[in-house]
Amino acid sequence: MRTKKSVGAGLLVLLMAIVLGLASAQPVRELVMAQGVDHEGWDIHDHNTTAYEAIHVNIFDYLVFPDPDGVLQPALATSWEPVSDTAMRFHLREGVVWHDGEPFTAEDVKFTLERVATDASLQDHGQYRQIREVEIVGPLEIIIHTHDPEPVLLSRLSRIGSSILAKHHIEAIGGWENISDHLPVGTGPFRVVEWRRDDRIVMEAFDDHWRGRPVWDRLVHRTIPEASTRVAELLTGGVHIATNVPPADRGRVEAADGVRIEPWPTPRVMLYIMNTEGVGTSDLRVRQAIEYAIDNQLMIDALYDGLGAPTRGRASPGITAAPLEFWNTYFYDPERAVELLEEAGYGPGELTIHIQGPAGRYPLDTEIVELTAVMLEAVGIETTVEILEWSAYQSRVWQTENVQHMALIGLGNSLGDAALTYTSARCGDTYSIMHNWCNPEFDALYAEALVEMDPDRRAELFREIFTIIAEERVYIHLFQLENMAGVADTVAWSPRPDEYLWMFDAEPVD
Numbered sequence: 001m002r003t004k005k006s007v008g009a010g011l012l013v014l015l016m017a018i019v020l021g022l023a024s025a026q027p028v029r030e031l032v033m034a035q036g037v038d039h040e041g042w043d044i045h046d047h048n049t050t051a052y053e054a055i056h057v058n059i060f061d062y063l064v065f066p067d068p069d070g071v072l073q074p075a076l077a078t079s080w081e082p083v084s085d086t087a088m089r090f091h092l093r094e095g096v097v098w099h100d101g102e103p104f105t106a107e108d109v110k111f112t113l114e115r116v117a118t119d120a121s122l123q124d125h126g127q128y129r130q131i132r133e134v135e136i137v138g139p140l141e142i143i144i145h146t147h148d149p150e151p152v153l154l155s156r157l158s159r160i161g162s163s164i165l166a167k168h169h170i171e172a173i174g175g176w177e178n179i180s181d182h183l184p185v186g187t188g189p190f191r192v193v194e195w196r197r198d199d200r201i202v203m204e205a206f207d208d209h210w211r212g213r214p215v216w217d218r219l220v221h222r223t224i225p226e227a228s229t230r231v232a233e234l235l236t237g238g239v240h241i242a243t244n245v246p247p248a249d250r251g252r253v254e255a256a257d258g259v260r261i262e263p264w265p266t267p268r269v270m271l272y273i274m275n276t277e278g279v280g281t282s283d284l285r286v287r288q289a290i291e292y293a294i295d296n297q298l299m300i301d302a303l304y305d306g307l308g309a310p311t312r313g314r315a316s317p318g319i320t321a322a323p324l325e326f327w328n329t330y331f332y333d334p335e336r337a338v339e340l341l342e343e344a345g346y347g348p349g350e351l352t353i354h355i356q357g358p359a360g361r362y363p364l365d366t367e368i369v370e371l372t373a374v375m376l377e378a379v380g381i382e383t384t385v386e387i388l389e390w391s392a393y394q395s396r397v398w399q400t401e402n403v404q405h406m407a408l409i410g411l412g413n414s415l416g417d418a419a420l421t422y423t424s425a426r427c428g429d430t431y432s433i434m435h436n437w438c439n440p441e442f443d444a445l446y447a448e449a450l451v452e453m454d455p456d457r458r459a460e461l462f463r464e465i466f467t468i469i470a471e472e473r474v475y476i477h478l479f480q481l482e483n484m485a486g487v488a489d490t491v492a493w494s495p496r497p498d499e500y501l502w503m504f505d506a507e508p509v510d
Contacts, residue, residue: 033241036360038223041180054501060163060186092140099191110134111167124161159414225360242486247305264483264495277436287473292337296330307482314421321418348380357408358393
């Protein structure tokens with residue numbers, strides 16, 4: 001029989017345990033980041049959008065992974081060595097487990113890379129079709145065989161679409177076609193526990209990550225399309241990191257307590273995809289006139305407070321083999337634009353150009369389109385403007401018949417090499433289909449450049465490739481984008497040039 005004294009003592013012990021437990025409990029460390037776009041799903045091979053990959057890098061792992069300076073570091077592969085001109089051996093990391101506890105093996109690498117290398121329907125196929133086979137040597141050893149010599153294989157394995165997925169998970173959910181109907185399984189430092197489309201992705205620290213447990217208990221990605229709203233959320237503490245801060249809001253952030261502006265240099269080039277078979281734009285003289293009508297530097301100064309560099313190609317410092325004579329230069333001659341239009345048979349107001357653009361994907365993307373329209377109208381071209389939210393814009397622009405004349409896009413370079421710049425312009429490839437342009441000479445030069453191992457010869461070939469694109473006005477290039485991020489002072493983090501929101505290295509400042 002228990003006495004009152006023993007009951008009281010028991011309650012005292014229980015209360016002391018609760019108090020001690022509360023005292024020792026640590027607050028949840030949560031990091032919230034915001035971009036202007038959500039992502040469309042978890043199929044890593046069927047997108048080529050850096051904003052999606054910026055999220056994915058925290059969930060999935062690559063064989064090799066670039067550090068903030070772009071130097072490739074071991075990740076799921078610990079070492080590698082060439083076997084021949086068309087084969088490279090990789091030794092895989094021991095002890096890696098998936099978010100569901102299953103072990104990572106060479107089978108996962110083969111399953112993932114051979115899918116993107118062989119399925120031509122995937123958006124990223126063009127970057128991996130060089131892979132002929134992934135040979136399994138042992139549970140943690142593979143040899144990647146390529147069809148031809150591949151000078152940038154390691155870089156390809158560290159970019160968009162090269163993270164590794166779990167074979168057993170894809171098979172369990174019924175195949176790749178069902179991947180976005182289920183939460184993903186990766187080996188990255190964070191695992192997804194919730195996804196609310198167009199709202200947020202909630203991730204939690206993965207205790208068994210091979211790099212060690214992240215310092216953050218929870219990582220939240222919020223989708224906030226309006227730049228002004230993202231900045232407001234930063235200033236009021238709703239988010240810790242806000243991407244694409246407009247130059248007009250820079251002073252507002254810098255004047256506020258507890259937050260700061262982080263410069264964000266990127267290789268991203270803003271440009272227009274030109275439909276070379278559109279009414280009017282099928283005439284090279286019209287495409288030339290459009291380029292001459294656009295004042296690239298004024299656009300940079302008026303919209304971005306001078307942050308950026310005009311360019312006539314997808315070249316910028318740090319991109320291997322890209323000819324820099326196309327960077328920091330532009331054509332602007334409105335009188336010549338009028339002459340070219342007259343030569344093409346168009347007087348003032350006799351040609352109407354339809355300009356398409358996204359809203360919220362890039363800093364001031366809508367304003368770029370609107371300012372372009374003003375500049376074209378100044379030389380006698382009538383314009384119509386179509387602005388769509390990013391996912392709707394993608395579905396339209398990526399369908400050939402809907403690029404009526406010119407469509408705005410911002411293209412980065414996750415490869416860090418000229419090999420990525422215009423691969424999609426080859427006959428039958430993604431952008432070639434959109435701009436209805438096919439040039440066998442261009443394709444032959446590109447085919448040679450992709451397998452050329454001599455750096456000097458590669459640079460010469462890419463100079464010719466850039467020249468053809470520039471002369472044909474397949475794209476009207478605008479400027480290299482210099483971005484800004486707003487960051488709370490409670491977070492130690494600096495943006496990466498590759499634009500990945502890699503949060504494993506972010507640290508709290510108490």
